[in-house]
Amino acid sequence: MHDPERFGAAGPAAPTAVAAGGTSTPRRLHHHDQQAYVWSRVHVNPSYSGVPGEAAQSLVPPPRSGAASVVVQDKLYVFGGYGGGTGRLDDFYAFDFRTCSWEEVQVLSEEKPGCRENNGVVVLSARDQSIILFGGYNGHRWLNDLWKFDIATQRWTCLEESTPDMVNEEDETNAAGMGMPQQVVNASTTSQRPSCRFGYVSVVYDNKLVLWGGFDGQRWLNDMYVYDFGSSLWSQVQQFGTLPSIRSCPASAAEGKYLYIQGGYDGLERKEDFFVCSLDTYTWTQMPNLGRTPSPRYFHSCVMHSNKLFMYGGYSGSQRLGDMFAYDFETNHWSEVDCSSGDSPGGRSSLIAQVHENNLYIFAGYNGQTVLNDMYKCRLRPIGIPSPSLLNDFRRLINDPETADVCFLVEGREVHAHKAILAARSQYFRAMLFNGHMRESSNNSLVEIRDVSHPVFCKVLEYLYTDTVCDATLEVGIHLMVASELFMLDRLKSICEDLIRGEISTENVISILVASHQHNALGLKEIALDFILQHLSDAKIQCGLTELKSEPDLLIEILKLSSLQPVTPFTRRLGNATQHQVPSPGTEQQPSQAQQVRLFNAHPAPQEQQPLWRVDWR
Template sequence: MPPGGSRSRSWRQVKANALPPGVSVGDQVPGPRSGAASVVVGNKLFMFGGYGGSGRLDDFWEFDFESRIWKEVHCQGPSPGVRENNGVVEYKGSLYLFGGYNGSQWLNDFHGFHIETRTWRKVEPAGAPPVSRFGYVAVVHSHYFCLFGGYDGTTWLNDMHRFNFDTSLWEEVNTSGQIPSIRSCPSWCKDGDNVYVFGGYDGVQRMNDFYRCDLETMTWAQIPGIGDVPTPRYFHSCAVHNGSMYVFGGYNGSDRLCDFFEHNFDTGTWTELEPHGDLPTGRSSLVAQVHGNSLFIFGGYNGQVVLNDFYEWRFQPLLVPPPTLQEDMRKLVNNRELSDVTFIVDGFPVYASRVHLALRSEHFRAMLYGGMRESEKGAEIEIKDVSHAVFLKLLEYLYTDTLSDVTANQAVHLLVASEQYLLARLKTLCEEAIRTSITVDTVCTIFLLAHKHNAEGLKEIALDFVLDNMEGVKDTAGFLELKQEPDLLMEIIFRQAS
């Protein structure tokens, strides 16, 4: 094994821990199944129904990721009944289950399960529900349960519907863009406002096309296949983790697959992974869910028997939390409790830390540690020629090395302050913020400002804009101001002549 370990690319079989006293061995692990519905809520994996090899199931299980214990869920209320390949989602403490196939008919009933009270209820929606189907895409977005596509027993579909949890109303959604063709049993996952759909079957062929739907605008877009694109398949699994989507297994029409792929959302590239360890056999119609730093898969069908084995794949040996330095430092801006120096700006106190300001600015180092009156402990230092809002932005930069939510007008005043406090990088950031606001009406004012404060890069950009838009610029009030700066007028004339 290489240094650092290939454990980040290793499967291992999950063994359920021993159950507490009084729980029978028969309750320890769910029986074999394919096409079960599953969802992760907190530290629990919930799994309902599926196909057990001789018939459809309606049993309900939960797996505790911390204790590694399976437990059958004993419920109150009317069970949804046996079914497979149905979608289950979670919304505000309840699970919701729509449709599926019970072995003799395709369904479009809708059921809710309250997690805390362990109670099922049939949801009676307003309006007509979608037609019966299984093998569809199901996600929650905002206060909607959204579904796409599937198979109704005679027809493959690509319609989209959503259920409003607030009004209990179903409605068909008119989507736009590059809408996927009809299909059932693709894989899907949700990341932010987007749902991603890969592959599926349309009654004739298996597919490996890839789509994204923005659930805010209901707009579809096809994603180009770059890199090691998975071969066409359906009944495969899909999960999202840390900026990537992972696809495992499925059925290609002749074989149950055990290949494993990653699609990186940032690069748009597919990569085939080469994991080690206790490799799962090829399978379709499996449960796949992410919890913490791992992908878990359960059961499925290998072409001969229905399975109930359980595997874990760790994404990396240790999950390093994202850095928080900038946000932590931003909390020091005007923080009275953690300050040791007070400035008075526009009559308001502004609190800061001496050591941070001195480390980041020669101007503040001379002020606070140079033996002047301002270096005395407890002294209140009055700041002139800088507004309160601009001074706070100045402190934000000194603590975090970044600027956030700066308007073009603030950037103008901050540029002046950056020159006063000898902050070259801040000056450049302000120039960039101002550059994006250049228009025919503002360019001459910005040109003057850049000249006055030695912002050479901004000045050059403003001058180019003036030359490119001279017909419109010469009629503005700002152009008249240039008469007070004959040197700048001559610079424009000479540049235009050349």
């Protein structure tokens, strides 16, 4: 039998850009749970036809490689492929994960797709559960027809017939066994419809079928086309970013708006690079290729699961591979998965790989000698743990009148909260809400908060409930820093300082300096002073400094610090203006009575501070 993977075929069906090819410390993904990453052979149960008197029988599909597959709800659908001595196939099967049994899909329409291999199928949407099939190779010609199978009605519909792009008269077994031209060029066509091809990547996004790359019998491609199911029209897409080079049969997987491809073959060499395409803008990014990277290959398969991309098998050009790798999107590293335990599928290419729940299933393929129809599964993780939701749950409690047990009045507006949360997070609110008569009266009373605006108080509650502050402007950040000092929330104060620091400019630095000085934000004050000293010659800074009459201590501090820098006309004028306020070392004198009166008038004694809250007994 000829080598079924000489020329390549389709694999089954929010990153930082760095140069690919680098490696770091090798990593191996070990499993702590004894049942995780353990392979086992799937023993298929007999299926029943439903006809009275007929015995159950095993309907495992015949051996095949290069078949198309897709998971819809709890079933794996498999179409066509290459059957070895039986040639290309047009049969259609479904594997039920719940009953662990195969059945041949009953097609009620007269028209249906012909025999083919190395094409892809995708599901249209969760609402419109239709299977979409495009192109492939039937042994004599490459195809670009488009079909739709309605699972509910069990009927195929031909959306577009194939065009006679490429016919091969010398076929013996499959696409890889023929003397096809070794021409490696980039596709260029004025047609808005994709050329005939196989070995492409396909995905449905935003009610559109997206096709990329492949092989058309003469050329390896990296073009992209989109079929709009609303208008029933094809269009060629202008791609942006770092495009993958021409190739066929890369492994591909999609999640949300992102399409990932890895490896492939361009007629000259096998690939090991890794790319992602953002389908909302058709922008490609080359992913970091770090860690224990997979060797170059094609005819392999990959799937997405739990923020990781799992890859299995393929063809290196000399052998069929039986290794498994995982790419962690949190660390941007590859790891080789230790899956030596159990009954593993062994080396194979042109296989089907799909995920259902927590298991990776592998079916069929080619091991270099035999076309296969066995099935294996690997448990990827012991339990599917959902993402943490505590912060979002607590955020929904903010100002929730249904569950609140205390109500504040801020600028005439009611704000609802929960005493237990406030008391656990703040000593200030613990004293307010559980001190004396308030403990018994606040359930039926409004607690008025003064000297804090309504938006700022809501941000204080956001911090108390979630330990974070989102989408705060510079103005709100400054007022929130003041409030954090009043409510004795040191971490919130630091968060505000960091927010304000990132917004410092020549227009606002004087105000930020005054606010940080008045509210003892020493880290922010130091940053503001450094910024002022670096921009002393700026006209806006000079204008702002002349208005610091209310804070002479800050003027003196700026003068002292500026004396360590080269003298400028402005610092000379600043020194002359404040010289009488700075005594020479060793000559400090007590102020006269008149000076004391002036100082007292300039700095009156602080009045007794009123509480920020009071109980309104209305």
